[in-house]
Amino acid sequence: MDEITFELSTNTKQRDLLRWAMDCAYHVLTFYEEEYPNDKRPRAAIEAGGKWLNNEITVSEARSLAFKAHAAAREAKNEQAIFVARSAGHTAATVHVKTHAVHAANYALRVFDYSEKEKEKERIWQYERLLKIIKKTID
Numbered sequence: 001m002d003e004i005t006f007e008l009s010t011n012t013k014q015r016d017l018l019r020w021a022m023d024c025a026y027h028v029l030t031f032y033e034e035e036y037p038n039d040k041r042p043r044a045a046i047e048a049g050g051k052w053l054n055n056e057i058t059v060s061e062a063r064s065l066a067f068k069a070h071a072a073a074r075e076a077k078n079e080q081a082i083f084v085a086r087s088a089g090h091t092a093a094t095v096h097v098k099t100h101a102v103h104a105a106n107y108a109l110r111v112f113d114y115s116e117k118e119k120e121k122e123r124i125w126q127y128e129r130l131l132k133i134i135k136k137t138i139d
Helices: 006-011 014-033 041-053 059-075 079-093 100-110 116-138
Strands: none
Touching: 014 041, 014 079, 014 100, 014 116, 041 059, 041 079, 059 079, 079 100, 100 116
């Protein structure tokens, strides 16, 4: 279970995928913020999703925050922090193109490359979270 299929992102609503991407990125954000407590770029990118959902920012503004999170990833020295920043960047990019949500989830999963057990546990959490979000939309 290490890749979510592309079909998931093509058959699921953008708003649901964005919420899921946000949850996945938030779930690992501490790995970045513990290493770089003064760098708020990944958090701002994740928060961009919620702001867009509330019509508080434009797609262009969200994309700008995505680029900033990716810049944070390029500057980071810690591999886990890099993956978190990439996840955050793809979360904000989901505002523009919904297929970025899959990348946000997969980068969040990479934070756990050090342990197959933890990685599997995280992937199960991701799937369960997505199902919960989709079920709320259907109900």
